[in-house]
Amino acid sequence: MNPVLEADHLTKRFDATTALNDVTFSFPEGHIAGLLGRNGSGKTTLLHHFVGMLLPSAGECRTLGMPGRDLGDSELSRIGFVPQTPRLIEWMTVEQHLRYLGSFYHRWDRTRLGRLQSELALPSRPRIGTLSVGDRQKFAVISAVCHHPSLLLLDEPFSALDPIVRERMLTLLIELAREDESTIVVSSHILHDVEKVIDWVICLDEGRLTVNAPLDELQERYAEWTVTTRAGNLPARFDEPCVLAQESDGHAARLLVLNPGLNEAGFRAGHDVDLVARPLNLEQLFPLLIRGSHRQP
């Protein structure tokens, strides 16, 4: 698979702040990635580099194979970008603004536009300046996908939407991945939402990359084990290196385990215990994902 996004020792400094610190990764085409991290972890700064709105202080980033500083019409016409706070022309009506944006693209699809506008219930007549925050987000998403982008980048696109519209937006992302065979990156705090659609995770913490991996690999990399014994004589501590965290009351212990599939047989052989393994969902994985090697556990 060709990489769609690549960062090579990408560093970005704003005065005394280092927003991105030596970020290196490559993200292949055809996937839907969640760009995850806490507030101020560098998600927006990273996305802005991939659309050429910011240039690196050091290192390099490439989008569709092209360095950020050289992105031209041919690449930009294949990218859709939904910024966190879209800058719109406030005096235009929704309809005028959409027609204005459409005039920049050869592949502007009016049929898709009409369908999305009615599905998401975005009215045509109001002036942009009078729209609610939620309707502005709908506008930003719709206007970013009507030229059939092969790469779609969305920065916190769901924050102001109600659950029904959020659900519809998530289905839309899957549809775009299927119909346009597009590659998608969506940054979000609402892990419960993005978990439904992403198959890849890119995670930043304090400007450093901590994870760039398929979601199923991460789901299989960690598990919670509940270990019990009838005799009530569990060891005070399990010393296996695969045990990342543990709490025990002598009768039962809860363990956070690395590579459970590889380690279960050996663990069972070493202890006379009952073991129930429970997988971790994205919200439960998140604290592990942001705990990069640069931090002490």
Added chain:
Amino acid sequence: MLIAIDPHSGVPAYRQLMDQIRFQIASGVLQPGAELPSTRALSATLSLNPMTISKAYGLLEHDGVLERRRGQTLTVAAASKEEHQTHKLGHLRRHLAPAAIAARQMGVSSEQAVRLFREMLNRPDS
């Protein structure tokens, strides 16, 4: 094909899909030779990433559970009687494992547990 994927269970979606297709084959809902929906069609019904579905299909094909015939159509492979039996017992084992642990922890004897299971098999609503 009725399939439900729980995106929040922590079990990778491709695994859930593989497990449910295997279960439907073991229970006879999907017969040998039955055609599976295309990746695109199933992605649309389940609102699942098409990549996830290709991965599940690919692994099931690799395991010999599914086979690709006449170009693109993916069908349920014919399996021997023994293979079917092993799959069925494998599924049942996974369902029973937590019950076995609970029985041991509560000190329920094997005889009591087996008697209970036999009763439940005879009267499914009990």
